[in-house]
Structure formats: structure tokens, C-alpha cells
Amino acid sequence: MGYAVLHMEKTSGTDATMSAHIERTIKPKNTDENRTHLNRELIRFPDGVENRTQAIQYRLDTAGLTRKIGNNQVRAIRVLLTGTHEDMKRITNEDRLDEWCEDNLKYLADTFGRENIVSAVLHMDEQTPHIHATLVPIVKGVRKRKKKEEQVKKRYRKKPTDTARLCADEIMTRARLKSYQDTYAQAMSAYGLQRGIDGSEAKHISTRQYYRDLMQKTEQLRTDIGQLQDRKETAQEELKRAKKEVQTEKLKGAATTAATNIAESVGSLFGSNKVKTLERENITLHQVVATHEETIETLQSKIQTMQADHSRQLLDMQQKHINELQVKEIGHKKEVAGLTTLFNKTLKWFPQIKDMINLERLCLTVGFSKEQTATLLTGKPVDYNGELYSEEHKRKFMAKDVKAKVFSDNGRLILTIDLRPIGDWFKEQFEKLKQGLNVRQSRFKL
Numbered sequence: 034m035g036y037a038v039l040h041m042e043k044t045s046g047t048d049a050t051m052s053a054h055i056e057r058t059i060k061p062k063n064t065d066e067n068r069t070h071l072n073r074e075l076i077r078f079p080d081g082v083e084n085r086t087q088a089i090q091y092r093l094d095t096a097g098l099t100r101k102i103g104n105n106q107v108r109a110i111r112v113l114l115t116g117t118h119e120d121m122k123r124i125t126n127e128d129r130l131d132e133w134c135e136d137n138l139k140y141l142a143d144t145f146g147r148e149n150i151v152s153a154v155l156h157m158d159e160q161t162p163h164i165h166a167t168l169v170p171i172v173k174g175v176r177k178r179k180k181k182e183e184q185v186k187k188r189y190r191k192k193p194t195d196t197a198r199l200c201a202d203e204i205m206t207r208a209r210l211k212s213y214q215d216t217y218a219q220a221m222s223a224y225g226l227q228r229g230i231d232g233s234e235a236k237h238i239s240t241r242q243y244y245r246d247l248m249q250k251t252e253q254l255r256t257d258i259g260q261l262q263d264r265k266e267t268a269q270e271e272l273k274r275a276k277k278e279v280q281t282e283k284l285k286g287a288a289t290t291a292a293t294n295i296a297e298s299v300g301s302l303f304g305s306n307k308v309k310t311l312e313r314e315n316i317t318l319h320q321v322v323a324t325h326e327e328t329i330e331t332l333q334s335k336i337q338t339m340q341a342d343h344s345r346q347l348l349d350m351q352q353k354h355i356n357e358l359q360v361k362e363i364g365h366k367k368e369v370a371g372l373t374t375l376f377n378k379t380l381k382w383f384p385q386i387k388d389m390i391n392l393e394r395l396c397l398t399v400g401f402s403k404e405q406t407a408t409l410l411t412g413k414p415v416d417y418n419g420e421l422y423s424e425e426h427k428r429k430f431m432a433k434d435v436k437a438k439v440f441s442d443n444g445r446l447i448l449t450i451d452l453r454p455i456g457d458w459f460k461e462q463f464e465k466l467k468q469g470l471n472v473r474q475s476r477f478k479l
Contacts, residue, residue, distance in 0.1 A: 034225055034226070034227050035116055035117035035119060035120035035225065035226055035227070036116065036117050036120075036226060036227060036228070036229050037116050037217055037218045037221040037226035037227065037228065037229075038113065038114070038115045038116055038117070038163075039112070039113070039114055039213055039214060039217040040111075040112070040113040041110055041111065041112050041113075041168075041205065041210065041213070042110065042111045042113075043107045043110055043111075043201055043205065044107060044108065044109045044110065044111060045107075046108075047086055047089075047108075048086075048089075048108075048109055048111070049086065050332075051111060051165075052084065052085045052086050055085060055152075055154050055156075055165045056084060056085060056154070057069060057072065061159075061321070062317075062320060062321060062324060063159060063160070063317060063321060064158040064159055065158045065159075066158070067158075068157050068158040069158040071157035071158065072154065072155060072156050072157055072158055073154070073155050074152070074153070074154050075134055075138060075153040075154065075155055075164070076138070076150065076151070076152055076153045078152075079091055085151070085152045085167055088151040088152050088167070089108060089109050089151055089152075089167065089169055091151070092148070092149065092151050092169040092171065093108065093169065093199070096148075096169075096171045096197050096199075097197045098171075098197055098198070098199060099196060099197070100198065100199075102199060106199060106201075107170065107199075107201035107202075108169065108199070109151075109167050109168065109169055109170075110167075110168040110169075110170055110201055110204065110205070111165065111166075111167065111168075112141070112164075112165075112166040112167070112168055113163060113164070113165060113166075114137050114163060114164040114166060114217075115161055115162065115163035115164065116161075116221065116224070116226045117226075118160065118161045120224070120225060120226055121161050121162045121163075122161075123225075124162075124224055125162060129224065130162065133224055134155055134164065136220060136221070136223070137153075137164055137166075137220075138150070138153060139220075140216070140217060140220045141153070141166055141168070144213065144216065145168050145204070146171070148171075149168055149169050149170070149171050150166060150167070150168060151167050151168075151169055152165075152166065152167040153165070153166040153167070154166075168204075169199075170199060170200055170201040170203070170204045170205075171197055171198070171199060172197075172198050172199075172200050172203050172204065173195050173196060173197055173198070174195075174196070174198070175196065214228055214229065215228060385444065385446070388445065388446045389410055389446065392409075392410065392439065392446050392448060393406055393410060395448060395455075396409055396410075396448065398422065398424065399421045399422050399423070399448075399455065400419065400420060400421045400422050400429075401415070401417070401437070405417070405437075409437060409438065409439045409448070410439065412438075412439055413438075414436050414437065414438040415436070415437045415438070416434070416435075416436055416437075417432055417435050417436070417437050418432070418433060418434050418435070419431075419432060420432065421450075421455075421459075423459040423463075425456070425459060426459060426463050430459065430462040430463070430466075431462075432450065435450050435451050436450075436451055436452075437449065437450055437455075438452070
């Protein structure tokens with residue numbers, strides 16, 4: 034009975050490298066290109082979404098998140114689903130692979146939420162069939178405050194319990210990771226797969242670290258094989274000497290027994306294909322790791338170059354912008370200074386302009402339109418029917434069929450209503466209003 038394998042790992046950034054691996058935009062060396070066409074996407078993307086990267090962003094955009102996503106926040110979790118090689122081969126030969134895929138999708142949906150599983154791809158072009166699933170860690174509920182936040186004496190507004198949040202740590206707790214192993218083994222028990230050792234002290238490691246550890250173990254195995262090979266040669270020499278010294282049937286029988294035991298022990302070590310298989314796998318792993326490390330170094334170099342170019346371009350643009358602003362500011366100050374000088378000269382040459390500006394403001398304030406104000410400033414009369422506002426009395430007065438006109442009194446411009454200064458006209462209207470109120474009050478008393 035083999036083991037069910039569920040491996041979860043947090044991603045960083047957009048996880049473009051893993052997307053390229055999953056979608057086979059970059060073909061790994063350990064794949065069989067003749068079987069790549071058997072790979073298939075198990076989850077249909079929403080309309081307008083074409084790949085895994087877009088699917089992750091689509092879920093983040095439609096999840097109803099209220100908090101801004103930080104640059105260092107985990108946006109997706111990789112989930113690897115498979116079993117031991119012999120058992121996955123058996124499931125494939127029994128024509129149960131489609132059923133196995135459906136049960137894996139059901140487990141993911143029941144455990145993490147169907148809407149959070151944005152991608153699931155079955156790989157058939159590698160040695161063991163497996164599924165690469167992508168989980169966007171959207172959870173609901175109030176965020177647990179840290180101890181530092183709890184110590185602050187501040188009243189927090191109670192938040193709704195169904196608030197959507199992006200939180201990978203809540204999904205990847207130690208207790209939940211253990212629970213996933215238990216529940217996944219239960220879901221896969223129908224295929225003859227069981228859970229790994231419960232309570233094992235083995236620590237979760239990354240794929241790269243796993244390869245490095247495996248190479249170290251392989252090197253140690255080669256050392257052990259060399260030692261056993263020396264022991265085998267020594268045993269063979271002793272066997273030859275024993276054969277030569279055989280003089281009796283008893284000694285012959287003993288020698289035969291010894292030779293058989295030695296051959297069986299050595300054959301059990303070296304006659305198996307496991308050592309040869311491990312050596313072949315080790316060579317392949319060396320090549321894969323070397324390629325990955327070379328690719329990582331190349332990408333790191335490109336990233337550093339891009340960052341340097343970006344910083345340089347940003348500084349150049351900032352400096353250019355500052356220079357442009359300084360030039361514009363200098364030009365603006367010159368223009369303002371020129372206009373100020375011109376305005377002062379204009380006031381000196383035409384002192385009445387200041388009075389006209391004040392009169393224009395007054396006309397617009399009391400209620401004349403721009404067109405009517407322009408007519409009044411030319412000295413022409415304006416027939417007006419409506420309301421006029423008095424700043425002194427803080428109210429409007431009805432002006433029915435009045436004639437407004439601007440007169441000049443010893444060089445001073447005066448706005449008149451029916452040939453009376455507008456201030457006097459407002460006072461007259463206010464006295465009429467007071468008299469009307471007094472009359473109404475007297476009538477009310479009677």
C-alpha cells in the first residue's frame with residue numbers, strides 16, 4: 034500500500050517561473066515531449082482569463098477585499114497532489130485516473146473553497162502523474178490582532194465576521210497542515226493510498242533543498258557502494274584461496290556454502306537494479322539542479338540590471354521634471370511681475386479703472402447679470418425687474434420695473450436705481466418694509 038502525497042508551498046510575487054513550468058511555456062529537461070499533449074487543465078478559466086497568472090489576479094479582484102494587498106503578501110499557494118510512483122502507475126493502468134482527478138478537485142473545493150482554487154493542471158509527461166493546483170488564500174472572518182495591538186488601549190470598531198481577507202498564514206498553520214494530510218489520505222484511501230508517518234520529526238523543506246539533500250544522500254550511497262565493492266573483491270579472493278585448500282568433502286561443502294552466502298549477500302547489494310536506477314536519477318538530478326541554479330543566477334543578474342536601469346531612468350526623469358518645473362516657475366514669476374507692473378501703470382494712467390472694478394463687483398453682488406453689468410459700465414441705463422440684494426441689510430428687496438444707471442460724480446462712479454444712489458434706495462426699501470411690519474402688528478393686536 035503506497036502513500037498519498039500532498040505538498041503545499043507559499044509563492045512569492047506573481048510566481049511567473051512556476052506558471053511557465055506548469056503551462057509548459059518553458060519545457061523542463063525531465064519531461065517526455067511525446068506525452069506533453071496528455072497534460073490538461075482541469076479547471077475552466079473565467080471569461081477573459083487566459084492563464085494561471087491572470088486567474089490569480091482575477092480572484093483577488095473579485096473576492097471583495099477591503100484591505101490593500103501588501104507587496105510582500107503571499108497571493109497564491111502551490112499545491113502538489115500525487116502518490117507513490119507504483120500506485121499512480123497502477124491507477125493509470127486501471128483506467129481510474131479521471132476518477133482520481135475528480136476526487137482531488139472535490140477535496141480541494143471542500144477544503145479550501147471552490148472559488149479559491151483558480152487552476153489545476155494534470156501533468157502526464159513526467160515520470161509520475163501529478164496535479165499542480167493553485168490556491169488563492171482568501172479567508173473570511175475578523176483578523177486576529179497581534180499581542181502588540183492587544184496591549185494598546187484603543188477601542189476598535191467591531192468588524193463584520195464575513196469580511197474577506199487575504200491571509201496565507203491562517204491556511205498554513207501547523208495544525209491545519211497536519212489536518213490536510215489526514216483528510217487527504219482519507220479521500221485517497223479508495224485508491225489504495227495511505228497517510229505518511231504521523232508524528233514524524235521530518236521538517237518541511239523546499240524542492241530545491243530536497244534535491245540538494247538527495248544528492249548528498251546519493252554521494253554517501255556511492256561511497257558505501259565503493260566500500261562494499263572492496264569487501265566483495267576481498268571475499269572473492271578468500272573464496273579462491275578456500276577452493277585451492279579444499280582437501281576433503283567436508284571442506285568442499287563448507288567452501289560451497291561460504292561461496293553461496295557471499296554471492297547471495299553481494300548479489301543482494303549489487304545484483305538489484307535499484308542502485309543503477311539511483312545512479313541514473315542522480316545524474317538527472319545533477320543536471321536539473323545545475324540548470325536551475327544557472328537559470329536563477331541569470332535571472333538574478335537580469336533583475337539587478339533592470340533595477341539599476343530603472344533607478345537610473347527614474348532619477349533622470351525626476352531631475353528632468355524638477356528642471357522643467359524650475360524653468361516654468363521662473364517664467365511664471367517673470368510673467369506675474371510683468372503683469373503687476375503693467376497693472377500698476379494702468380491704474381496710474383487711468384485712475385477710474387479701479388472704481389470700475391469695484392463697481393463691477395457691486396453690480397454682480399446685488400444681482401445684475403454679466404451682460405447687464407457690462408451695459409451699466411458703459412454708462413447706458415438698464416431696465417430691471419426682479420430682486421436686488423443688500424449686503425448692509427443681508428436680504429433681498431423687490432425691484433419692480435426700475436431703471437438702473439451709473440453716474441459720475443466728481444470722477445467717482447455711482448450706481449443708481451431710479452436716479453437714486455443704490456444705498457439710499459436700499460434704505461428706503463428697508464423703511465417701507467419696517468412700516469409694513471408695524472401696520473400688520475397693530476392689526477394683529479386689535
